[in-house]
Amino acid sequence: MFLWRQYAASPLFQDKIALRTEQGEFFTWRQLAEKTEDYAAALQQQGVAQGEGIALCGKNSTDILLLYLAGIQCGARVLGVNPAFPTEKIARLCAENHIRFYFSSELKTLPNVTALSLPSADSNVVFIPIEDDWQRPATMTLTSGSSGLPKAVVHNVQAHSDNAQGVCRLMQFSAQDAWLLSLPLYHVSGQGIVWRWLSVGAELHLPTTDFYASLLQATHASLVPVQLQRLLDYLHQCAPNTFRTRHILLGGMHIPVALTQALAQFGIQSYCGYGMTEMASTVFAKQSNGSAGVGQPLPQREFKLVNGEIWLRGAGAALGYWKNNRIVPIMNDEQWFATKDRGEWRDDELVVLGRADNMFISGGENIQPEEIERVILACENVEQVFILPKEDEEYGQRPVAMIKFKDNFSESAVKNLTIWLNDKLEKFKQPVQYFPLNSENRQGNIKISRVQLKAELLDLLGK
Incomplete structure (x- = not known):
């Protein structure tokens, strides 16, 4: 039996608060399991069967969470998709991963994929039970590669549960606590x-x-x-x-x-x-x-x-x-x-x-961008930084920084940083140019794509 159903059946947990929604509404474990079953019944009614793929395209919400659990309860493969992706890319991801159904509160149509609707308040559709199998494929999580479409990583419920237990012990997380869903469900x-x-x-x-x-x-x-x-x-x-x-x-x-x-x-x-x-x-x-x-x-x-x-x-x-x-x-x-x-x-x-695959060579020396980034981030005026290679006739490649300061990007901020770096990094590791990093238009991405940044850098360099 899946965990949310176990708690709903347990006298110790069934009336305990399980979820606080974005509107401030609370659900007990019994109410959560009932709501999840309503969503699972709605999925089945719309043709979602065991082994089917469904894409959830949206920011965190109660609906997305319930569909995530309901999809797993239906035996489907649940793929989370960043809603910031272009429609064409989402369509390609669905085709690549054999996804026939999707839910989105923003996308009206998606080629060759059937839109899912939420259960209505007066729906009396009954969920047809299937085995709660912890070993079958349950989730598909996109992970960026060096090029092309992201790969979908497949996990079962057992793997997710096993991973969670070690973190809970380390961080003293128990049934009396509450964790904020502060990161997107389409990310691991x-x-x-x-x-x-x-x-x-x-x-x-x-x-x-x-x-x-x-x-x-x-x-x-x-x-x-x-x-x-x-x-x-x-x-x-x-x-x-x-x-x-x-x-x-x-x-x-x-x-x-x-x-x-x-x-x-x-x-x-x-x-x-x-x-x-x-x-x-x-x-x-x-x-x-x-x-x-x-x-x-x-x-x-x-x-x-x-x-x-x-x-x-x-x-x-x-x-x-x-x-x-x-x-x-x-x-x-x-x-x-x-x-x-x-x-x-x-x-x-x-x-x-x-x-x-981030490492590059400058004048015969290995440059690991993350090492330089770690040093620069210690500067109190730096919020984010990425080091990328720039082609150079003499050295082969030189390090360039795309950076977001806590204050506005300016010549004086760059000058102060270069002075600060003088005794903290070898000369060949110090960036030869600085460009502003605009991270505001990347909201929802935990990791900024270096592939995308490299393309932006080429534009900035006029290449």
């Missing part, structure tokens, strides 16, 4: 929140219109560094007398130590880690400290370094990639997942150096 980090909630029978909160006020009503949250900076600004400006938040999991990119130290002053413990879509989210994690590492593997995860590349297996491992209407295993011949991430074991923890 958003799904990780849902499965942690389900694993312990806690509360899940959807943000109301005031995101940071909502955050402070939850005991736990997952944030990327930009969100963390804005939370700190909110705490300083609004100075709330009381708030519930005690644990925050950070991810998405390098986490400046200054931010985690500032958070600790409010009595909030932060955690940093390392994970990926293929492993259903977090693999390594630790309480944040001054070191560059991501801690040790969580329970039931294994790793090894092979020629500097991180290999993984264990809890959360995907069934495979969806390709040509079948699942292609992610594991290599040695039954490990080769991540293409570079790392080293240092001071009894893993230090992630960066993507092997």
Whole structure:
């Protein structure tokens, strides 16, 4: 039996609050299970059968969450899609992944895909039960490749549940707590929140219109560094007398130590880690400290370094990639997942150096962009930065920065940063040019695409 149905049947949980919606409405576990079954019945009535693919294209909402659970209960493959994608790309993704149905509150039509409607209030359609199978393909999560369409990573319920348990133990997340659904469900980090909630029978909160006020009503949250900076600004400006938040999991990119130290002053413990879509989210994690590492593997995860590349297996491992209407295993011949991430074991923890395919060579020297980004992010006026290669006749390639300052982008901000970097980076690693990074039009993306940034850089350079 799936977890939401187990809690609905349990005298200890059935009348306990399970969900707070974006409108502030509360559902108990019994009400949530009943609502999910209504949505599952509506899906079945519209032709969604076991093994079918459905795409959920939208920002987090109660409807998207209920459709996610209902799709799994129907035995469908549920694919989350970023609503910011162009319609043509969404159509191609549906065709590539054999998706016949989709739900979107924004897209009116999608070629060759049937639009799904929500159950009506007076509907009396009854759900036709099927086996709650924890092993069958349940979710498809897009992960960006170096080029072309994103690949869909297929997980079953067992993998999501296994991944969640180690994070819950590390972050002391229990049935008495509440986690804010602060990251999109079409991303593996958003799904990780849902499965942690389900694993312990806690509360899940959807943000109301005031995101940071909502955050402070939850005991736990997952944030990327930009969100963390804005939370700190909110705490300083609004100075709330009381708030519930005690644990925050950070991810998405390098986490400046200054931010985690500032958070600790409010009595909030932060955690940093390392994970990926293929492993259903977090693999390594630790309480944040001054070191560059991501801690040790969580329970039931294994790793090894092979020629500097991180290999993984264990809890959360995907069934495979969806390709040509079948699942292609992610594991290599040695039954490990080769991540293409570079790392080293240092001071009894893993230090992630960066993507092997991001590295470039400048004047015979290896440049790892993530190393430079980590240093630049320590500057107090920097909010986001990405290092990219620029072709150079003499050196082959040189590093260029696309950067967002906390203040406006200006010549003086760039000059102050270059002075600050003089004694912190070798000369060949210091950016030779700076361009403004406009991240506002990328909302909903936890990770900004370096492929897209490289294309933008070529435009800026007039190439």
